[in-house]
Amino acid sequence: MDMKFQPIGREAITELLRVHGITPTSQRVKIAGILFAERAHFCAEQVYARVNEDDAEVSKATVYNTLGLFVAKGLVRQVFVEPGKVFYDSNAHPHHHFYDTGSGELTDIDALGVALHELPPLPADTELDSVDVIVRIRQRQPKIRPA
Amino acid sequence: MDMKFQPIGREAITELLRVHGITPTSQRVKIAGILFAERAHFCAEQVYARVNEDDAEVSKATVYNTLGLFVAKGLVRQVFVEPGKVFYDSNAHPHHHFYDTGSGELTDIDALGVALHELPPLPADTELDSVDVIVRIRQRQPKIRPA
């Protein structure tokens, strides 16, 4: 088990939202609770499914609005690995990703384990937003002699 | 001007398709011609627009089919930077990308200029597919003192 990961309580989530300038409505707290409950990457559909596991309480529009707000406020980060699917990543530590092209699973790579040097100078009048490294992997095929 | 870039002629494109095991139909040659005519990154819509600049000769379905085929055959590479938009990249040299989050412009970074070391070991029974590095940049804001 990864000792660095700590799920956080409800009050802590409320505080986290406030700190990021987000009014903690019940829907937002619930969604944040899901995102921070475990080290995982969810897409909007999955968040929507989880948030409504019992009875439908949060609309799809709110899920999208809220995730968008969290991104804008820097609470979570989007990861693009496939067309037409965005993952939301609540891991605040600098890190990158393995993406299993077969299963669609996304897992973290600690940025400390990746040395990225010598980026060329940025184009004029631009500033760095983020550096995304996605290592695409696939299940190894049992070796079959090509025909 | 970048001396390494050479647009290629029609015969060379036909040959390129053949070498990749792609039957060179007129539509495919036309689409490949667009992709390789200049160092640029196109999304499917842009390819569709260009291929039909004069009169509509290639259907949208064929554009998508063809781009998908080119990807499957390793002729071009997909780049994901935004939800709901795939770029197709005909640059065969190892390289990464700057992505201007404001303008949506994608530009190449020669991989030789980026040292990526010490990737952690891949998960069991997986093999490397590719490593995508996307450096997100934005236009620098003129400095305004925060209120």
Next chain:
DNA sequence: GTTAGACTTAGAACAATTCTAAGTCTATAA
């Protein structure tokens, strides 16, 4: 010339996301 298979097509279907317009909540002021 036939024919089989590959290719292309228009348009329908689809999935993820965003928009819209109306309704609800909540914090503050009276």
Next chain:
DNA sequence: TTATAGACTTAGAATTGTTCTAAGTCTAAC
């Protein structure tokens, strides 16, 4: 306590990018 304004949420429609489907066209081999 009630009124009110603005923020928030909602269902469902609309939009966007992409894939599917079924029919038609082309081409290469016989």
